[in-house]
Every structure is written in structure tokens, then in C-alpha cells.
Amino acid sequence: MAEAHVLVFPCPAQGHINSMLPFAAALLDTGVFVTFLHTDHNLRRASSVAGSPRLRFLSVPDGLPDDHPRSLGDMMELERSLREVGAVRYRALLASLSSAGRPSQDDSDGVDDDQSFPPVTCVVVDGLLTWAIDAAEELGVPALAFRTSSACSFLAYQTIPELVELGELPFPACGDLDEPVRGVPGMESFLRRRDLPSLCRRSGGTGGVDLDPILHVFAEATAHSREVRALVFNTTASLEGPALAHIAPRMRNVFAVGPLHAMSSSAPAPASSLWSEDDGCIAWLDCQPDRSVVYVSLGSLAVIKHDQFAEFLSGLVAAGYPFLWVLRADTVAASKGQHTTPQESIGAVGEDKARVVAWAPQRDVLRHRAVGCFLTHAGWNSTLEAAVEGVPMVCWPFFGDQLINSRNVGAVWRTGLDMKDVCDRAVVERMVREAMESDEVRSSAQKLARVVRRDVSEGGSSAREFQRLVRFIKELSM
Numbered sequence: 001m002a003e004a005h006v007l008v009f010p011c012p013a014q015g016h017i018n019s020m021l022p023f024a025a026a027l028l029d030t031g032v033f034v035t036f037l038h039t040d041h042n043l044r045r046a047s048s049v050a051g052s053p054r055l056r057f058l059s060v061p062d063g064l065p066d067d068h069p070r071s072l073g074d075m076m077e078l079e080r081s082l083r084e085v086g087a088v089r090y091r092a093l094l095a096s097l098s099s100a101g102r103p104s105q106d107d108s109d110g111v112d113d114d115q116s117f118p119p120v121t122c123v124v125v126d127g128l129l130t131w132a133i134d135a136a137e138e139l140g141v142p143a144l145a146f147r148t149s150s151a152c153s154f155l156a157y158q159t160i161p162e163l164v165e166l167g168e169l170p171f172p173a174c175g176d177l178d179e180p181v182r183g184v185p186g187m188e189s190f191l192r193r194r195d196l197p198s199l200c201r202r203s204g205g206t207g208g209v210d211l212d213p214i215l216h217v218f219a220e221a222t223a224h225s226r227e228v229r230a231l232v233f234n235t236t237a238s239l240e241g242p243a244l245a246h247i248a249p250r251m252r253n254v255f256a257v258g259p260l261h262a263m264s265s266s267a268p269a270p271a272s273s274l275w276s277e278d279d280g281c282i283a284w285l286d287c288q289p290d291r292s293v294v295y296v297s298l299g300s301l302a303v304i305k306h307d308q309f310a311e312f313l314s315g316l317v318a319a320g321y322p323f324l325w326v327l328r329a330d331t332v333a334a335s336k337g338q339h340t341t342p343q344e345s346i347g348a349v350g351e352d353k354a355r356v357v358a359w360a361p362q363r364d365v366l367r368h369r370a371v372g373c374f375l376t377h378a379g380w381n382s383t384l385e386a387a388v389e390g391v392p393m394v395c396w397p398f399f400g401d402q403l404i405n406s407r408n409v410g411a412v413w414r415t416g417l418d419m420k421d422v423c424d425r426a427v428v429e430r431m432v433r434e435a436m437e438s439d440e441v442r443s444s445a446q447k448l449a450r451v452v453r454r455d456v457s458e459g460g461s462s463a464r465e466f467q468r469l470v471r472f473i474k475e476l477s478m
């Protein structure tokens, strides 16, 4: 039998890398070789350290100039450019890796050209990069799709054509957003219009069924998944059992193997941050009492208006708890007439009460004894990380799957509160207080954490699913 060597290729965004790198790390533990494929731009930023002789990082260009912001507003451009420019290099690289195991001269670009790697036997590609899945299969390399978002959101995206047919989509943005959504199996008891991606909302008054182009990318990728030989989710049956049960019969093979970052690994976790982490905030947390701090982070992509920042800040100050706030340089959109920066406004609250960082070691922060709740955009990684640590959440979802994730937090798991569609200082204050003080919310969060940790430990549902996936991958390598 050939040695198994998996090429893992995430979308070039932090939330996708943070989901697929722990997957790569978990594969290493089973003796598999892994090549992790970044874009050139991200490989330079991530300063990725392999930490294992069976893991290496290679890259392909994304076709954009180095100083391009690659922010949320440019996602379609990045997607198109990667598909057009990166795809050519990806195909050439995969052709050489699957025949010889190492990049050809042209592809190496100075990155580690380790001769000891066997040929690539399988690829696990971000499900949004459908062209990379197809190219692998065309080259005769078996390809699996990996979804970094929740199974519930996948199911909702999968149902979009049926929702359009039923007349449920798109709905007017100014209509009653609390209307229940019919047609998404397993979610009819809790899903409302406001929980679907905001791209489903029609801003104009026309009755057409035009959907946002980004939603099309998601819907197409989701439809494409029906054809792939296997679909891997970073989730677990305890969190999303009903959604997984509805997805599985429509797919060839489904594996629920998460939360992957919590799966024990013998090797040190490979680095994955595109920003440099400010460890100083851990020393600041060390000086705070147990469960006294509100951790605030809206992930790697969300951008808020200055007014929204001001509402969050006022609400947090009024709630009275110290807070640690992650503000990337581009988190708050520039606004005319503002003489103080958001960082200065937080600084004015005082070092004992407020700390701002550009990027935090989030998993360490969430497991810190001083953190009492997490004000979050409910990105899927952040949601999983809070679930594993049993930290109550206050959710202010920004886009995409986050709206469904936050509904699960507030109405299904009851491990936090869903602030969706409101950005008001009084609501921020009330919800932060409740998340910090409610025994009910805390006890649900801790109970869920115990269940989820059991899922990823030996014999748990995700651990068994992962072993099944590894057998599947090894059989493909024969």
C-alpha cells in the first residue's frame, strides 16, 4: 500500500485556515504525510512552522498584488483571481506532487523542497474551492470537500433553491424578520427569516428572485458537494445532529469530526495566525479576578461602522466589567470628523478596566479563568472555541453562517444570547450582564462543553468519525 499523503487546501482566509490546520495536525497523528497549501501572500504572513517532519507548507499565487487589502468587500475579487491565476499553478503543482511527491523546479519558489515526501494520494479541499476539487479528480487524485462553516448553515444553503421555489426567498429586508422559515428540514421549530444569511434579504421593493452573487457562490459550492466523494464538517453530532442527519442522505459520504482544534494531538499545534498575536493580554488577564472579564472579538473579517463601535463601547462600560477587545487595524471603518481613534477611546476607559489588542491568542484567552463571557460575531471557529471552553456568548452576527450559529447559541443550545440586528448600548449592557451573571446560561455552557469534549476524546463520536475518515483516506491511497 502507498503511504498516505494528503494535500490540504483551505480558502485563503483566517477562519478557513484555523479550521483546516487542526485537521492537518490531527492527520499527522495517524502517520499520514500532509502538505498544507497556502497562497504565497498568506504563507509569508503566517510564518508557518511545521513542527513535524511529515508536515510541510507550500503555496500558490492568489493573483492579487501584495498590498491588496483582501478584506471582506474584496472576497469576490479574491475568489475570481485565485480561480483564474492560482488554479493554473495549483494544477501544475498537484500534477508534480502526485507523481513525484515534490514540487517541480518551477513550483518550488524557494519553499521547502523536501525529497522525503511520498506522492500525494488524496486532497482535502475547502468546499468553496470547487474548481480545485474538480482539477484534482481530473488529474486522477481523489478529492474530498471540507466545510469550515456549520452544518446548519450548509443545510440552509443547500435548501436555497427549494426556498426560492416555495417563495420563502428572497424576502423583503423591511418585512417581518421574525417570520418562521418553512422548508429547511430539522430547523423549522427555530429558524426565522432574520437567522438566514443577510444576503437573503432583498433591499429593493421588487418581487424578483435575484440573489446576491456571494450567495450564489455558496449555493453552487453546496450543490457541488453532492458530487464529491466525501464531505467533512468541523462539527459534532452533539451540536448539530439533526442537521447532519438531514445532510447525510443527500451526500455520498459525510464525516463530522469536530471541533478539530480540541482533538488531542501529540505534536505541537502548527502556527496559523495571519496577524501577530499580542501575548501581553494574557498577563493583563492574569491580574483580573475569576470570570470577571468580557472578551470582545468579531473575528478576522467583520468591519463595523464608528457608530456601532460607539454603541458597543458605551454598553460595555455601562455593564461595568473589565473588557479585553480585539480591534484589527481595519475593524472600525474610517469615519469623517472622528478625531479620536477607537483604540484611543478604549484607552480612555483606563488600563485597569479595558485592554485593546490588534490580535489575541484567542484560544488561550477563552480558556483563561478570568474570562466570564465572549462578545462575538459567532463565526464558526469562535463558536466552537467558546463551546469547548464553556464560555457564555453574546452574539452579534455579522454575515453568512454567523446568523444561524448565533440562533443556535441563543435558542437551541441556550449557551448565550443573540443580539442579532440590534446594535444599541442598552441592549449590549443588558445582554453582557445576563451572560456574565446568569447561572442558567453558564450552566448550559458548561454542560455543552463537557459533551463536546467527550465527543473529541477517545471513543467519542467525533473521534470515531475521524478514525473512519482516516481509514477512508488510507483506502483511497491503496
Ligand code: UDX
Residues within 6 Å of the ligand: 013, 014, 015, 016, 018, 148, 149, 150, 273, 297, 298, 299, 300, 301, 302, 326, 358, 359, 360, 361, 362, 363, 378, 379, 380, 381, 382, 383, 385, 401, 402
Ligand atoms: C469566517 C466565518 O465567520 C466563519 O463562520 C467561517 O466558518 C469561516 O470564515 P471569521 O469571521 O474570521 O471566519 O470567524 P471565525 O470562524 O470565528 O474565525 C476566527 C478565528 O480567528 C478563530 O479561530 C479565532 O480563534 C481566531 N482569532 C480571532 C484569533 O486567534 N485572535 C483574535 O484576536 C481573533
